Amino acid sequence: MVLDDPAVHLDHYAMRYAFKKMKKQISKNPIKRKREEKRIKNLKKEGRIVKGVEIPKGALPANPDNQDHGHGYAVKFSYTDISYTCAGCGKKGIWTAEQQKKYFEIQKGNIYNVPRWCYKCHSRRMQERDARKRCITIR
Ligand SMILES: [Zn+2]
Secondary structure, three states: OOOOOHHHHHHHHHHHHHHHHHHHHOOOOHHHHHHHHHHHHHHHHOOOEEOOEEOOOOOEEOOHHHOOOOOOOOOOOEEOOEEEEOOOOOOEEEEOHHHHHHHHHHOOOOOOOOOOOOHHHHHHHHHHHHHHHHHHHHO
């Protein structure tokens, strides 16, 4: 087993997570079991099974392989819109599921990141930070 391979860790944690959920779901009653099997088949058809884990209805499926998920500890199986209040101006905003997918899977953003600033305040803060950095280098 290659310990440095993040995929190995991911499957391990995803499986453990799925198993925990499955234990609850699978019944000894053959009728219930059959119904559950049918449900899982439908979920697969709808694309609502990611790495063996059921994701909520309406959520955007994630591709955990592309995330920097801290060896499976913070892996995300799906994304949903997150509403937040900007810590700078107090304006309410929404971090959409599509934006999160792009941030976590393409930009490889910090998996623990939560939205705190609106776009306007964020870019102002970044400008201020860059200005401060420039001052330090000039000196
Ligand atoms: Zn703001």
